[in-house]
Amino acid sequence: MKRAEPPRAAQRLLMRALPEDAGDAIVADLDEVFVRRAEERGAVRARLWYWREALSFSGRFLRERMRPGREREGAPEVDGPRRRWGGAFSWLDVKLGGRMLAKSPGLTAVGVLGMAVAIALATSWWQFSRNLIDPRIDLDDADRIVRIRNWDVSAGGPDPRSLHDYELWRREVRTIEQLSAAAPGEFRLRTPDGRVVSAVGARLTPSAFPALRVRPLLGRTLLEEDAEAGAPPVIVIGHDLWQRLFDGDPGVVGRDVRVGTGTATLIGVMPEGFGFPTNQEVWVPFRESALDHARREGPALIVFGRLAAGVSLEESQAELTAVGQRAAADFPLTNENLQPRVTPFAKFQGFEVIVAGVANLVFVLLLFVVCANVGTLVYARTVTRENEIALRTALGASRGRIVVQLFTEALVLTTLAAVIGLLVAARGLEWGMALFWEVQQTRPPFWIDTSVSASTAMYVAALALFGAAVIGILPALKATGQRLRSRLATPGGGGETLRFGAVSTAVIVVQVALCVALVPLAVLRGQELRPDREAGELFPAGAFLSGRLLRDADPGAGASAGPAAGTTTAHRQNLRRRLEAEGGITAVTFSDRLPGMNHPTEAFRIDAGAGIADSLTGRVRTLAVDPDFFDVMGARIVAGRGLLPSDAESGVDVLVIGSGFAESVLGGRNAVGRLLQHPERRDEEGKRWYEIVGVVEDPPIVRFGAGAYVGVYRPLPSRAQAVTQVYARTSSTPHTLVPRIHDIVESVDSDLVVDELMTLEETWHPVRRADRFFVIALAVVSGMALLLSLAGIYALMSFTVAQRVREIAIRAALGAHPRRILLAIFSRALMQIGAGVLAGGLLISLVVIDDAEGARIVAGVAALVLTIGLLACAVPALRALRIEPADALREG
């Protein structure tokens, strides 16, 4: 079992708050007690205890530091006179705030929940973006590790094919030491028991390990002689891979491992958490030299090194610029537009930082909107405390004092929300990031740290202050403004009371508009992502084994790692025959990729033909499939014909489209015989027209997959690209067939391997989980928004009518007909809500919704808002009408 670790953020907080000479020992003491408590009472309670201690220690030591010297030396430890910050802040306000929370549980629940969601979102993004833009790399003196990239000025992007320049920089650059290069790639390792495991790795110049100042856990790292031509092939692996492949066997060093099509000696295992340059776990020597390639050709490289002692980034850049200019003069054909740039490793600068900053701002804006809503509710409550405020003013409290009191009350509310938000973010981020990388089908960069950092905790504190300012200060200023004086003139009744008027109308209209515009958007998006249940029932995903079929190179020979060449028709036919002869496998087919998994769209244009004014364009996902793909996947041809074995060979450009695509683009018109083009493809490919020869019912695999419909099917070429996806429909337990399939694949061609072989259900599991998570998150956020808006609308409307109770009663007493009075009240409410619905409807029609489904949802939300609004008016209005006319007149 994994040993419980104390929360890292709490440790960091302690290290900041405690005096330098005491921090280490105190944290180690707390860690020691933590271990004991975790064993006795469980990890969760121990963590909570640790946080409590961290806060207590930080508070005590900070207070100790702020004490005047004389007092610090003296004995009194506690119970001195209570300090008041600036003479305005008092603990009493905090207590009052706590009491106000308990007094209005509805407002507390709505406000805290809404803000907690907004704070959790803002915090998650903050932490995530800090991780991406300014990560803390766990390597010795990591701030001095820099990366050099050739920037292509004409293309506006980096050019990673820099082998020639790398060798030049190595010779000439003095400001960066131990300059090294990594060429990332994919490696397939075969375990002693015959399993094939894919791993991301890199071919690395041996100087890399000293440059990174990292030592192996077992064995040794790469040496210069390993990279020499003809040296025996060697491999270094990462900690996780060592666990996965060899169950952490300490005697693994020196063993021969099958890598790709070659064999290499395992010489070392790296420590846990090391994955340089990003998420690699296999390292072999880089053996290519500039002689092997023309300039700006060869492998894509990541070039890095360490700034020499005393050299700044700017000085290094100046040297590189000079080297780059000389290269441009010497090789104008290739290097004229190249500018070498040096940046801190793994840190982003410029555009990405701005994007992340803007995104932060969006989340802060979301919090602002939520706070404005809660502020409306708080304002309505503040107004009911009018007499209390007036009385305190009369007793000598300054306006500032009352504003601080209301601000503190709001701060209690937002602090509670911030604590919940932070906890949710901490949990959610860890979980969400794991899911994110699982869906990306890759491991996270080794520097990603999902634990909440001290800067994130500070950020949350800032958000809580910001929220409290929005919720507390604005309503407080309004509630203690000019009108309070008139209230003071006639305390206890009469006089002019605080009113909303134009402001309330504006707030209601905006609230309603946002509800009507945003909620349907969220509902529709959620519906899009909901898995297609019917297809799920039709398609036995658990019975299909599928994997990536590819031909490997031998990285030990110094060639590029990763797939070398694709499968041919002969491979596939041979493999099909052998697999189908195997018991338990009923059918086999192929495609060029797994539909729906990171599946990009590309532009299309359909020649509309006579009768249609414009040609039809849009974006669509395409899939290259084997002729019997539709049969095996259980999809009928509904018009024209399917794909034939001869289609791949004949040179005639044909394709089949899916029924859903045909319906949405051509709407019932005949598709067969029309021509389709992919205009964004390069050169001649972009001009080529393909004939649509048939329409196939959307295969359930495509609908079931990941909500990513495929529209266009083309024949799988006789010589496929690097990777082919193979599918085997099984009739028995699929997992028992896995080792056998590996053997059959190898027997067809010894270079051929099948990778990531598992059932389609297993393959799609993370994607579906991510979709479900997104739908739930969307539902929570939009549900929160709706709840807050409805509460805001209700509070405002009922409040405005409640303000008029006496007026209504008097009018009734003077003989006005109740129906007339109600009509006056409701017509105002109807006008406000109507204006909001109109504005929201307009907003949403501009964006997306133009179908009946969307209109229905908009109408539903509008009806809900209207009901709430009318209810809000009806309750106080009916109460007013029930007041005896005589009482109303007497009081007036």
Add this chain to the structure above:
Amino acid sequence: MSHQGLGEFEQMVLLAILQVKGEVYGVPIVDEIERRTGRSVSRAAVYVTLRRLESKGLIASWLGDPVAERGGKARRLVRVEPEGFAALRESRRVMDRMWSGLEVSQ
């Protein structure tokens, strides 16, 4: 050297240092106080008090050897200095004088 009298908590911490068997540092000191008084004390208050006692010259502290179970981190060990003993004796004398001649019964 003149001292302002010791506070109750300071006395408790000084006495706990003397009572602890084995290596004397924050963790066993807190345990000792809790065990003998039967109530929980604020750990942070104990550490703050230790620093204050040290700044008054009543105790001395130094870093011990690295401890493997603590991830190689050392303990800050403490001991009572002669001034500390003197202050404790003085406190006790003052209290004894205050108590002398009194019988407090339930």
